[in-house]
Amino acid sequence: MSVDLLVPLPVILPLLAAGLKFALGPRSPLVNRTLSVGTLSAVLAVAVVLLVAADRDGPQVASLGGWDAPVGIVLVADRLSALMLVISAAVTLCVLVYSYGQGNADDEEGLPLAVFHPTFLVLAAGVSLAFLAGDLFNLYVGFELLLFSSFVLITLGGTRSRIRAGTTYVVVSVLSSILLLAAIGFVYAATGTVNMAQLAGRLDVLDESVRLGLQLMLLLAFGIKAAVFPVSAWLPDSYPTAPAPVTAVFAGLLTKVGVYAIIRTETLLFPDGRISDLLLVVSLLTMIVGILGAVAQTDIKRMLSFTLVSHIGYMVFGVALGTRLGLTGAVFYVVHHITIQTTLFLTAGMVERVAGTTSTERIGGLASIAPLVAVLFFIPAMNLAGIPPFSGFLGKLALIQAGTAAGGVLVWLVIVASVLTSLLTLYAVAKVWSRAFWRAPHVALPLYGDDEDGFGDDVVGETLGGHTISTFDTMPRLMVGATAALVALGLAFTVAAGPLADLSDRAAGELRDRDVYVRAVAPRPVDPETGRMGRGIADPPTNPLTGLRRSGDAVDGATP
Amino acid sequence: MSISLVLAAVVGVLFACGVVLILERSLTRVLIGIALMSNGANVLILATGGRAGDAPIVGDGAGANGRMSDPLPQVMILTSIVITFALTAFLLALAYRSWQLQGHDEVQDDVEDRRVASRPDEESLDAGADAELEHTDFDDDEDADPNEDVPPVQVPVTAEHDVVGDRGVVGAEDGEERP
Numbered sequence: 001m002s003v004d005l006l007v008p009l010p011v012i013l014p015l016l017a018a019g020l021k022f023a024l025g026p027r028s029p030l031v032n033r034t035l036s037v038g039t040l041s042a043v044l045a046v047a048v049v050l051l052v053a054a055d056r057d058g059p060q061v062a063s064l065g066g067w068d069a070p071v072g073i074v075l076v077a078d079r080l081s082a083l084m085l086v087i088s089a090a091v092t093l094c095v096l097v098y099s100y101g102q103g104n105a106d107d108e109e110g111l112p113l114a115v116f117h118p119t120f121l122v123l124a125a126g127v128s129l130a131f132l133a134g135d136l137f138n139l140y141v142g143f144e145l146l147l148f149s150s151f152v153l154i155t156l157g158g159t160r161s162r163i164r165a166g167t168t169y170v171v172v173s174v175l176s177s178i179l180l181l182a183a184i185g186f187v188y189a190a191t192g193t194v195n196m197a198q199l200a201g202r203l204d205v206l207d208e209s210v211r212l213g214l215q216l217m218l219l220l221a222f223g224i225k226a227a228v229f230p231v232s233a234w235l236p237d238s239y240p241t242a243p244a245p246v247t248a249v250f251a252g253l254l255t256k257v258g259v260y261a262i263i264r265t266e267t268l269l270f271p272d273g274r275i276s277d278l279l280l281v282v283s284l285l286t287m288i289v290g291i292l293g294a295v296a297q298t299d300i301k302r303m304l305s306f307t308l309v310s311h312i313g314y315m316v317f318g319v320a321l322g323t324r325l326g327l328t329g330a331v332f333y334v335v336h337h338i339t340i341q342t343t344l345f346l347t348a349g350m351v352e353r354v355a356g357t358t359s360t361e362r363i364g365g366l367a368s369i370a371p372l373v374a375v376l377f378f379i380p381a382m383n384l385a386g387i388p389p390f391s392g393f394l395g396k397l398a399l400i401q402a403g404t405a406a407g408g409v410l411v412w413l414v415i416v417a418s419v420l421t422s423l424l425t426l427y428a429v430a431k432v433w434s435r436a437f438w439r440a441p442h443v444a445l446p447l448y449g450d451d452e453d454g455f456g457d458d459v460v461g462e463t464l465g466g467h468t469i470s471t472f473d474t475m476p477r478l479m480v481g482a483t484a485a486l487v488a489l490g491l492a493f494t495v496a497a498g499p500l501a502d503l504s505d506r507a508a509g510e511l512r513d514r515d516v517y518v519r520a521v522a523p524r525p526v527d528p529e530t531g532r533m534g535r536g537i538a539d540p541p542t543n544p545l546t547g548l549r550r551s552g553d554a555v556d557g558a559t560p
Numbered sequence: 561m562s563i564s565l566v567l568a569a570v571v572g573v574l575f576a577c578g579v580v581l582i583l584e585r586s587l588t589r590v591l592i593g594i595a596l597m598s599n600g601a602n603v604l605i606l607a608t609g610g611r612a613g614d615a616p617i618v619g620d621g622a623g624a625n626g627r628m629s630d631p632l633p634q635v636m637i638l639t640s641i642v643i644t645f646a647l648t649a650f651l652l653a654l655a656y657r658s659w660q661l662q663g664h665d666e667v668q669d670d671v672e673d674r675r676v677a678s679r680p681d682e683e684s685l686d687a688g689a690d691a692e693l694e695h696t697d698f699d700d701d702e703d704a705d706p707n708e709d710v711p712p713v714q715v716p717v718t719a720e721h722d723v724v725g726d727r728g729v730v731g732a733e734d735g736e737e738r739p
Binding site for chain 2: 137144148152158160164166167170186189
């Protein structure tokens with residue numbers, strides 16, 4: 001059995017399980033739970049196998065329905081895709097376990113929870129599809145899949161604050177999807193294909209200005225999803241009100257899918273680096289504006305949302321450099337950041353459970369009240385700020401090294417900004433640390449739902465189902481376990497930084513040499529025994545907009 | 561090969577109307593704007609499929625005039641129509657829920673943003689001055705809303721109620737009351 005048969009499984013398994021769970025409903029929680037955890041564990045196992053295979057034998061390609069590219073739809077797992085799959089599967093699994101812990105503690109078995117878990121699986125399927133998609137349109141479908149589940153998750157329970165935050169999120173996400181769809185329409189008009197391997201060749205022969213237009217449109221659409229600066233304002237507005245596990249998985253994965261799409265298009269489709277200056281400026285502004293926002297916040301979840309925006313800038317910096325070193329740094333940083341950001345949001349959920357709110361104006365002394373939560377917050381927080389020897393430091397160092405190797409005034413400016421951002425991140429998390437954890441617990445315990453400050457009930461924690469959160473002296477064991485597992489994963493990146501950096505380097509090498517991807521999708525020699533047709537990329541490109549060639553003309557040529 | 565001018569104009573008009581509507585505060589209008597823009601994108605993809613009237617896949621490619629139109633864009637449009645359909649249903653539910661909760665379906669400003677922006681300074685917060693702060697902030701709206709059943713907490717933020725205006729009021733009150 002060849003490994004490439006496994007490629008569709010990360011998409012199919014969660015979807016199947018989600019269907020089963022909808023059929024089951026809230027009945028038999030044990031079966032439900034086993035199904036969810038089992039499915040995501042299986043996805044994790046498959047992803048690991050894919051990563052090993054992709055690393056050893058090159059990209060694994062699955063043609064759906066037996067139709068080879070470019071006629072059929074292909075799913076491609078190269079090193080970058082497989083690595084992202086492994087991390088996303090690990091993170092979603094931990095968050096799922098955490099949400100079971102929280103759901104148990106709140107004794108919620110009713111309707112919202114029965115919706116939460118299947119939707120969460122659909123989200124996982126959408127993320128996998130976006131990582132594996134071998135053509136732009138499937139990437140769009142993957143995005144829609146994950147966005148739709150995220151719409152449901154962010155408005156879970158339908159409380160006032162979640163509806164308010166969800167509205168912004170939904171409208172902005174939909175707008176970016178429409179832009180992406182229009183961009184795909186233009187790409188198809190210009191080249192006659194949406195298959196990325198095929199586009200890699202056909203975009204090269206296009207007119208310069210047409211190509212630049214396509215590149216900018218795709219970049220804008222993905223940029224909104226990744227929350228890079230000029231189009232990032234929606235994120236800190238909408239994420240913090242969602243339930244803790246939902247925010248955690250959004251923060252960890254959804255923006256990174258956008259970053260992944262940017263990396264993929266910039267390396268595979270437009271490798272000439274014509275807009276690298278633009279990307280450098282964008283990354284600089286994303287870092288600085290994001291972190292300045294974080295410094296101003298008093299709510300832990302909102303502060304974390306702003307650092308999330310800010311640190312997207314680091315990844316864009318790596319992509320903007322476009323060198324092998326830069327891409328290595330970007331890939332390493334994505335892996336590190338998914339884990340750390342998710343962990344921090346999960347810890348914020350635990351703070352909410354101890355104190356009833358995440359507003360640092362109302363809480364204090366958590367280090368003595370809940371020392372375990374304090375430790376689980378402190379480690380990833382320092383990791384995020386880039387304190388040696390954590391992986392955050394190593395990732396930033398890799399990017400700065402790549403920057404110094406590339407040189408140039410603008411690059412040096414971004415390097416200075418990245419160091420400054422790191423420092424301000426330390427300031428922001430240290431402020432939260434000293435207020436929420438370190439200071440004496442002199443503040444009165446928070447009052448729930450009394451709307452004391454007149455600005456709505458946003459600062460009061462809500463459970464998955466949207467009820468006011470009940471505080472606990474003891475932490476549910478599953479929540480602690482899942483968070484601790486993610487903290488350990490973050491620390492593992494530090495310990496195993498060597499192998500991970502090597503893997504990122506190999507992934508970057510594969511990204512830089514796009515022939516690897518194209519060859520894996522395109523040519524497969526005809527099997528002499530079975531006589532089965534190999535994969536072939538058919539020329540010539542159709543081109544109704546620029547008028548070079550189109551399918552009708554090609555058919556004309558074929559008819560005598 | 562040229563593209564149909566009519567289709568191009570339709571795409572332009574749909575997108576323009578969609579952008580105007582999406583900038584509105586009312587979620588229902590935003591929804592209509594989104595529907596228009598999605599359809600604009602669909603027509604755009606349709607326009608890439610080739611000239612109207614040509615047959616799709618025809619054997620060895622011999623249509624009536626020797627041309628065939630590309631069937632793939634229509635498949636993509638079908639997918640995107642289904643997605644838009646689901647989206648419309650979801651947004652309608654969202655608008656209805658918003659109306660249920662607050663009596664209107666206006667998209668609101670981020671409350672926490674306004675709180676951070678209208679924060680006068682750290683010391684007045686620590687001194688516990690927030691009680692007066694909110695009182696002045698939302699006083700007139702509570703008066704304006706006699707209906708006790710509708711919670712008056714979240715005010716739709718319109719041009720008259722922007723952050724700068726609020727801050728002006730808060731600052732003035734604060735200055736008066738501080739010893």
